[in-house]
Amino acid sequence: MRISRKKRPNKPLIPIYRKNEGIKVPEIRVLNTEGENLGIMSTKDAIELARKEEMDLVEINPKSEPPVCKIIDFTHFKYQKEKEARKQKTKSHESExxxxxxxxxxxxxxxxxxxxxxxxxxxxxxxxxxxxxxxxxxxxxxxxxxxxxxxxxxxxxxxxxxxxxxxxxxxxxxxxxxxxxx
Structure with a gap:
């Protein structure tokens, strides 16, 4: 039997989050850095609000209606998600x-x-x-x-x-x- 030696693409540890201009939806629900709801507003207004605070607008939940976005520092957010994913990966063990x-x-x-x-x-x-x-x-x-x-x-x-x-x-x-x- 022939053995396939092709490299299979690895699944990324964390999902890809859209940020700032990458968010294509006209209206979004916005949360501030503490997680408080700022209400529904246009994407452009939310991006301007995030820029004033020198933060990024990151799409947290794209599946909800309207999508939920949060004003946070994207690099710190991504680091935290990768850290959680690594921790979860080390805990999981498929029993053989x-x-x-x-x-x-x-x-x-x-x-x-x-x-x-x-x-x-x-x-x-x-x-x-x-x-x-x-x-x-x-x-x-x-x-x-x-x-x-x-x-x-x-x-x-x-x-x-x-x-x-x-x-x-x-x-x-x-x-x-x-x-x-x-």
Missing amino acids: IKGLRLSVRISDHDLEIRVEQAQKFLDRGDKVKLEITLRGRENAKPSLAFDVINKFKALLTQKIEIKEEQEPTKQSNKVTAIYCKK
């Missing part, structure tokens, strides 16, 4: 399902290492999918796989509170379970 493969014959030390790895994933906000592939004669005794998953769950609950999103189930030659943080 991280897979951990175990085996029926896994040693205690290896199991503890997998538990630590699962704890890192869960702390980051991801979900953990445990997968045990049964090979050969192991297919005859899936209860061994369920025991390993229960032991893993017991070790993990000692370190962090977890919620079982999908209980351990056997599908053909695999036993899987999904856990997430409470």
Whole structure:
């Protein structure tokens, strides 16, 4: 399958705000620097009022009728919006399902290492999918796989509170379970 290597344009952090002569609407609702309503007036009058105060007229809400504009310093306003967008971007994290493969014959030390790895994933906000592939004669005794998953769950609950999103189930030659943080 061919992999597309094209650069996709990044979405801007903040929407584009129109200011001063960029506002093409004849009448607007004007707010002063404190946010007090100055009423509805023509765009030219509002721009003159903003220039007297050595500020900019910025369109805050273009969708309302008439559009809402505020008399503020545009560079400071843009900086504040970018700051909020960066803060929001750092807080957002899309959770992924991280897979951990175990085996029926896994040693205690290896199991503890997998538990630590699962704890890192869960702390980051991801979900953990445990997968045990049964090979050969192991297919005859899936209860061994369920025991390993229960032991893993017991070790993990000692370190962090977890919620079982999908209980351990056997599908053909695999036993899987999904856990997430409470």
